[in-house]
Amino acid sequence: MLYSNVGQAIADALKDTLGGWGMWSAIIATVSVIGLGFFLAARGIFKKEWEKILVRVVMVVGLPALALNGFLANATVKDIIEQLTVLLTGFAFYAIMMFVSKYFFFKYEKDLQDTFAMCIALASTTFFGTPIVTAIYGGAAAMPANIFNVPYRVFLYSLAFMIMSKKPMAATVDGKVSTKKLKSEMTEVEIAESRKIKKNALKNIFLNPILICTFIGLFIWVTQLIPGIDLLTVKGVEYKQIAGTSVFEKVDKIDKYSFLRIDILFPPAKTILSTLAGICTPLAWLAIGMTMAKGNLKEALKDGKLWYAASVKVIVAPLIILLMIVGVAGIGSATDWFTFSKVSLAVMVIMTAAPPANVVVAYAISYEKGANAASNLTTLSTLLSIITLPIWVIMVTAVGALPMFG
Template sequence: MNLYSVGSEIGDALKETLGGWGMWSAIIATISVIGLGFFLTLKNILNKDWDKVFIKVVMVVGLPSLALSGFLTNITVKDLIDQLAVLLIGFAFYALMMLISKYFFLKYDKDLQDTFAMCIALASTTFFGTPIVTAIYGDAKIPANIFNVPYRVFLYSLAFMIMSKKPMAATNNGNVVAKIKKSEMTVEDLAQSKKVKKQALKNIFVNPILIATFVGLIIWVTQLIPGIDVLAVVETKTKSGVIGVDANNNVYEGSISYVDTVYYSPLRIDKLFPPSATILNALAAICTPLAWLAIGMTMAKGNIKEAMKDKKLWYAASIKVLVAPAIILILICGVAGIGSLIVDEGTTIIGKTAMSVMVIMTAAPPANVVVAYAISYEKGAKEASNLTSLSTLLSVVTLPVWVVIVTAVGALPIFG
């Protein structure tokens, strides 16, 4: 494929994306609902503490349902290769960011280095990113779920260890009164410290979203096992095309419905018990609006005016929403390019939707868990909170830009 044809493909992709309402509707809806949450909270119409309830519902009910329902679809070997590439790129990206992110902030003290580094390395891919990419791309559920696996592993393991290096603070009725050195801790203090670390590591596996992801992944992948399709389901299908020819050889085209028996894996709960699909879809539907409202409410609680006056926050936020997604985009293009040289001509190892999902999710604001770490271990808690508010504002602004970029890159031959 020559440069002219590649340029033509990119131009057609941009024209299709920018000229239709699909992308713009999703982006306008995102900005509007986040803005609504911000306005209603600012005017005290919504209680400021409701964001915690919304977040809890999304994390415990909405996102697990979205994760599981996303895997209730047919699979091909090409689909499996595509998602394995997403998983490997995810682990490689987070490992790389854990190593290099601190070098962006060497001029700051050690606490801010750790906090800012983890903030730009770990975006809010689950709470902020997943609802947005699933709204923009209809087939984004599976790559979003797969990409969140390495994210959660690093979030609750290495990020926790980095942020907890400083001794825990002693508190009195919830107020910090002193910092305790490990050598000065009582038996109770040491037990509490061990309990916190154990709970954080436990969250990697005992987590509703991750459990739903692994269950869905098993259901999805096992469909490739030969002979597993034993569940007979009678379905009504529609066929379009030529439906008849009259005596004068006039061809009639249209659509006809017919009944056919289709065989599925017995693990496909949506086919084994159809109401389960309705339940999962209903619960998954609450995820996006509640998440967007909660994001707006959280922004209203933060001090955006103060954050906008802080140069170091502008610097960190710019790294978060511009540099971090650029790094993963380069990494993806490198893997896709190498893969295209290894596999047969015309075959890709990663699709454009998977690429777009990873880049846009990485451009999300810092993960709320990282902010919680900063607060718990007194490592730039105020800066972390303000960085999240400023990054959220910038993420909303840069979202259309990244959609355009990934649309253009996705038209390259290495992405099919």
């Protein structure tokens, strides 16, 4: 009977997802706008330098607004425990992947092994993943996406930086031998430049506008549980049914909110944030298309190593986090300590299935670690991600119908 009920729940979830336009509209919109960006860049209508401008606008304006806006919601102890579970699961996943991913490429030379490993471990969760999951799952995806991006950014700008900047005596770069200097062999200018790069990495962690808005929003959201902080009052009305009748009467009500809720204190703030967050998705998709046009897709399609790495990126990595989440959700369900929502499951898996992070590619270029391979891997992975996206949506819909997910 239990298996029959579970099977029916999965079948109903898949029917609702596949039978409606919600998911398909989001996926078709994603593919269409990315394709438009590719076409306009390939035809020269969009100039190459525009890509950096679009990326900058998204990273400095759109995504920070989306991050802050996502936390302007009421909080309960249950909600906070769930998001804490997302955070800890994210840290565990990235900690594992940072060390395990290199073993998928143990036969490759050291530089290429490091680059492919970091490309597998660190997806473009912010720039590629966040706009897609919010397009598919709406505002409910914003909070888990923001939370999941915290450990991602910590590892991206710390351990990934250390791995990618580590320079051996000699290494192979894109099939060519390249002699690299140890720190003892570097000039004062080179040492100063190295320190500058490390300083910029730390700056990206602590002064990143997305992370700053995430922590501000998280603070506003969590502190709503502090007794006595609900000093803002909003008068409203509700309709209650008169006992024993079918008549509803209008009753005055007063809602209380934390004085930190800027959307309640100054209502236009919500509109401003929503407007700025709205530019995030279309600009990000156009920029992704332009990135694909810039890469050498023909060269990538001919490289067996890239096909292998891209397959690991869009299939194996999300499968690993899917299994981790099922295990964590199972523990929560069995102990009744916490719940793991199906939206959080979907967000984390789909974001992990995104192409490699652009920052990892930048590391590969800066430190001469298979720069061409990293760039082509991103192009091929982006193409495969678009193809596998509907498959992962279907997969997480089926898994999310299991009783362990709230």
